[in-house]
Amino acid sequence: MSTLHTVNKSPFVNRTLESCLNHCKDGDAVLMIEDGVYGGLGGTAVSAIVAEKAGSVSIHVLTPDMEARGLSADRLLDGITCVGYDGFVELVTKHDRTQAWL
Amino acid sequence: MKIGVVISEGPYTHEAADTAYNFVKAALTAGHEVPRVFFYHDGVNVSTRLSVPPQDERHIQNNWTDLAREHGIDLVVCIAAAQRRGILDRNEAERQGKDTDNIAEGFRISGLGQLIEMGIQTDRLVMFGD
Amino acid sequence: MEYQVNGKTIPADEEGYITNLDDWSPELAEEIAKTENIEMDEERWEVVNFLRDYYQEYQIAPAVRVLIKAIKKSMGPEKGNNKYMYELFPYGPAKQACKIAGLPKPTGCV
């Protein structure tokens, strides 16, 4: 049993990403969408807490949202996977429930 | 798999209705079923047929109306949230003594029970909002 | 729609729910009941007062099943049942009793 968590907030505006990561269990997945994609960048104020979780939790970024914001995959932290909307759907079906961190 | 979708933020201000639209299209392409999309909070504003975005922008309401027609999706707008924000169908307009309705084709106004029912009847529930 | 009470005009919506909840008075309740073809008696006042107290305390009109359960608890099973409630208010306690009690119009959820 595992959960897909979605985060759509920039981690520099509020602590939603942090709260999400604090409530993940091993084997869960986090998908960063909309402004949430900024949370996947390397070299930021939140990179360390994301990197720390990246071992026990799989972390993904929605490619179309990333591209819309002019970010390329090489700016992402190691271990983060890019997915399209089809990958989003796959994550939803693969995990037992989806929790949106709105 | 049956996937239920909730949109709880208004169109144009927020990306939620767009992300949900792209997600639902991908889910249908992958062979899943999306029996219902429930609109709550400012998400109910997606359903007004009176919006007139510039021609070079996407028409969020039309997109949903077309997708629903093509795939038989039940687009449900929460009545309590809709009444606060001035979204009415003909019945409600008459009941409330208003001079017009404004709900777009393909959408219907109903109760919050439809949201709970969707949670019970689908395998997954995905929420898009702010 | 509007009601006349003691020479004052009280505005209401198409379905007879008063526009300003502060306008409510027992005399107005009698007026609203009349337009619903209901004669206010002790039993009906009991329910209307219960609804007003409930609203005062919790800021919501209780769902019908909650109302019936609560009435059963405070007034006994012979009053806390559907049949009794619909005898008093044929079109339903949510619709008629709430209107007479001057509570907000139910949004028609569920």
Next chain:
Amino acid sequence: MSDVKKFLYVNRKAPYGTIYALESLEVVLIGAAFDQDVSLAFLDDGVFQLTRDQNTDGIGVKNFSPTFRALGDYDVTRLYVEKESLDERGLTADDLQEIMYEDEDDDWAEKPAIRIVSRAEMTDIMAEQDVILSF
């Protein structure tokens, strides 16, 4: 599998600044009619929804905090509040209003509906749900 699903309403936003808290409560009240296994979670700014002495006279907005006390009538009897979220905001359990329910299985004894749980417990509660609604 039974037909009853576990529904969790996750409340992470403060009241009044936005409508989410109020419209979340509206879903809970309607959803209670469906005989599912319902609980509420309050974490992050959501814990502010339950504070005592809310008075909205000055802002002209309806005060819905008393409605939480009606939840027991609707058979909603579990309000999980995260301890760490309270701590971070300088709150203790005493800052929250008292919300009681009557336990049908225990001769209608009055019991507190608010249960303070740790972040780890909250994580476990979330992980055992069928449906999570976020507000």
